[in-house]
Amino acid sequence: MRRSAEAAQLTRERIVATGVTKASTDGLSALTIGTLAEALGMSKAGIVGPFGSRAGLQFAVLTKAADMFIAAVVAPSMEVESGLPRLRVMIDLWCGYLDSSPFPNGCFITAASCELDGRPGELRSFLLATVTRWRAFLREQIVIAQEAGDITTTLDADDLVTALTGIAMAANQEIQLLGDATAPARARRLMLAAITR
Amino acid sequence: MRRSAEAAQLTRERIVATGVTKASTDGLSALTIGTLAEALGMSKAGIVGPFGSRAGLQFAVLTKAADMFIAAVVAPSMEVESGLPRLRVMIDLWCGYLDSSPFPNGCFITAASCELDGRPGELRSFLLATVTRWRAFLREQIVIAQEAGDITTTLDADDLVTALTGIAMAANQEIQLLGDATAPARARRLMLAAITR
DNA sequence: CCAGCCAACGAACGATCGTACGCTAAAGGA
DNA sequence: TCCTTTAGCGTACGATCGTTCGTTGGCTGG
Numbered sequence: 001m002r003r004s005a006e007a008a009q010l011t012r013e014r015i016v017a018t019g020v021t022k023a024s025t026d027g028l029s030a031l032t033i034g035t036l037a038e039a040l041g042m043s044k045a046g047i048v049g050p051f052g053s054r055a056g057l058q059f060a061v062l063t064k065a066a067d068m069f070i071a072a073v074v075a076p077s078m079e080v081e082s083g084l085p086r087l088r089v090m091i092d093l094w095c096g097y098l099d100s101s102p103f104p105n106g107c108f109i110t111a112a113s114c115e116l117d118g119r120p121g122e123l124r125s126f127l128l129a130t131v132t133r134w135r136a137f138l139r140e141q142i143v144i145a146q147e148a149g150d151i152t153t154t155l156d157a158d159d160l161v162t163a164l165t166g167i168a169m170a171a172n173q174e175i176q177l178l179g180d181a182t183a184p185a186r187a188r189r190l191m192l193a194a195i196t197r
Numbered sequence: 198m199r200r201s202a203e204a205a206q207l208t209r210e211r212i213v214a215t216g217v218t219k220a221s222t223d224g225l226s227a228l229t230i231g232t233l234a235e236a237l238g239m240s241k242a243g244i245v246g247p248f249g250s251r252a253g254l255q256f257a258v259l260t261k262a263a264d265m266f267i268a269a270v271v272a273p274s275m276e277v278e279s280g281l282p283r284l285r286v287m288i289d290l291w292c293g294y295l296d297s298s299p300f301p302n303g304c305f306i307t308a309a310s311c312e313l314d315g316r317p318g319e320l321r322s323f324l325l326a327t328v329t330r331w332r333a334f335l336r337e338q339i340v341i342a343q344e345a346g347d348i349t350t351t352l353d354a355d356d357l358v359t360a361l362t363g364i365a366m367a368a369n370q371e372i373q374l375l376g377d378a379t380a381p382a383r384a385r386r387l388m389l390a391a392i393t394r
Numbered sequence: 395c396c397a398g399c400c401a402a403c404g405a406a407c408g409a410t411c412g413t414a415c416g417c418t419a420a421a422g423g424a
Numbered sequence: 425t426c427c428t429t430t431a432g433c434g435t436a437c438g439a440t441c442g443t444t445c446g447t448t449g450g451c452t453g454g
Contacts, residue, residue, distance in 0.1 A: 007421095008431060025315040029227055033412065044412085046432045054412060105315030110370075114311040117373035118222040118302030128374055135375075159387055162371070162380075166363025173307075173366070174359070176314035177325060178332075183359075190356055197394065204451090205401060230442065241442080243402045251442060 012050045012060075015040065019061040020068070024103040027115055028058055028123065055122070062123055065108040066130045072097045074137065084150035087141045091164075091191045098171050099184035106176040109134075110169055135161055142195070151195040163194045209247045209257075212237065216258040217265070221300040224312055225255055225320065252319070259320055262305040263327045269294045271334065281347035284338045288361075288388045295368050296381035303373040306331075307366055332358055339392070348392040360391045 018040055023031045033054055037044045051057040073093045080086045101107060113131060116124045139161050145151040155163065171187035174180040215237055220228045230251055234241045248254040270290045277283045298304060310328060313321045336358050342348040352360065368384035371377040 011431075027224060027226065027312055029224065032410085034410065043433050045414090045434075048413075049432070106311075111311040113370050113374050114303075114308040115224055117370070124374075131370070131374060155387075155390070159383065162364065162367045162383060163360075163387060165370070166365070166367035167359065168363070169366035169370070170359045170363035173310050173314070173328070173362070177310050177321075177328060186356065186359060190352075190360060193352070208401075229440085231440065240403050242404075242444085245443075246402070 008050065011046075015042075015047060015050065015057070016060050016064045019057060020064050020108070021104055023058075023061050023065075024105045024108055024111070028062060028112060029115065031058060031061060033057070059122060059126065062112060062126060065103070065112070066126075068102050069097070069107075069109055069134075072102060074134070082141060083144040083148050087145055087151070087195065088192075090138070090141065091188060094168060095171070095184045095188040095191070098168060098175060098187065106172045107168070110172055135165070138164065145195070152197055154197070155194075160195060164191050167191050167194070205247065208243075212239075212244060212247065212254070213257050213261045216254060217261050217305070218301055220255075220258050220262075221302045221305055221308070225259060225309060226312065228255060228258060230254070255320060256323065259309060259323060262300070262309070263323075265299050266294070266304075266306055266331075269299060271331070279338060280341040280345050284342055284348070284392065285389075287335070287338065288385060291365060292368070292381045292385040292388070295365060295372060295384065303369045304365070307369055332362070335361065342392070349394050351394070352391075357392060361388050364388055364391070 015036065019031055019036060022036060022039065031054075033044050033047050036057075037047045040047070048054065048057065051060055073090060076093055077086050077089045080089045098107065105111070109127070109131065112123075112127055116127055139157050142151070142157045142160050146153050146157065152160075167187050167190045171183045174183035174186075212233065216228055216233060219233060219236065228251075230241050230244050233254075234244045237244070245251065245254065248257055270287060273290055274283050274286045277286045295304065302308070306324070306328065309320075309324055313324055336354050339348070339354045339357050343350050343354065349357075364384050364387045368380040371380035371383075
């Protein structure tokens, strides 16, 4: 039962990966079993099976997307010491993530936030927890850098979290909707300006 | 033919108004004729009729939402002289709009931007034009205020547009997803800080 | 007053949705 | 070698999707 279990895991990951791609462009609620089955050359039953239901599939896709954000921005920054050094790396990674993201249509988390914020349920709860955790992590690095006297204190940590998050969101719109290729560089410059002054 | 034409117009507006509400929570692509018909106590044919097709209905709903944003933020600001005075009023109106918006689930334009940015078509084109026009209007007021020496020039107009837009988007997430009631006031303070420093 | 117009209805269509069921075939442990 | 497990398939179900049709009833212009 070893070999087959491994194969099943691989199939599951293949489904989720394709699901993330489709959900990035069409939205999580437009992620349909039929189209996903056709895209993967599988039967509908073969898609739903590993996840129990469509809701389970959506949850797996959202979880995967959150992991991908963490893998792209958070994880690599842990190699660097906390505070300003890590903050600088995070900003670089964040803007690089916005520039050429692992999703075809920009930040999946931002899109999911807009899509799910008014729909109570497991998806929203998970997204809320993810965003809260990310903001707390960002705030933590800001506080450490402030206490070390490395960045500005004219704005408090909460203000800076809002400012940095906002710059990322605006840049995301400029890249995805407006097609502005200069947005990532501007975002990076604005983020650095926000924490230095 | 006068009376009936007026009644038809009224029905059309009633459909669009309900459609805006539903699309605000469930997304524009989840705006379905059947549910809208049931919500309004009408037949499906009576819903589609005035718009020709579902796509026409979606377009009418998106157009209405854009009008509502303009009516809430842009139009009242035109009573005030351009430049810094108008900018201050716009910021107040903008944050008030985020705080208690005419939509049940936050800024419709931001949500639509995330939903449609990867889907070419008439909806995306209209949204692109709307956002471009709004950003140009905002930039214009910034430039006027800068040339008058009323606001900072350490950041250029494009930077300030990104910064202000971003603060609004971050605040929108804080209000709608995170349930942070202090977000509107913080957004207003951050916007004013961005242009004055 | 009456003929014509039109907003809205009700029914039906093919397609697709999510889900449930039984089946097949391959793989692993005894 | 045989038995059990299970990944994935094929089919069918009821519900709902968007759209099209003929009909109806109340208004309006003449």
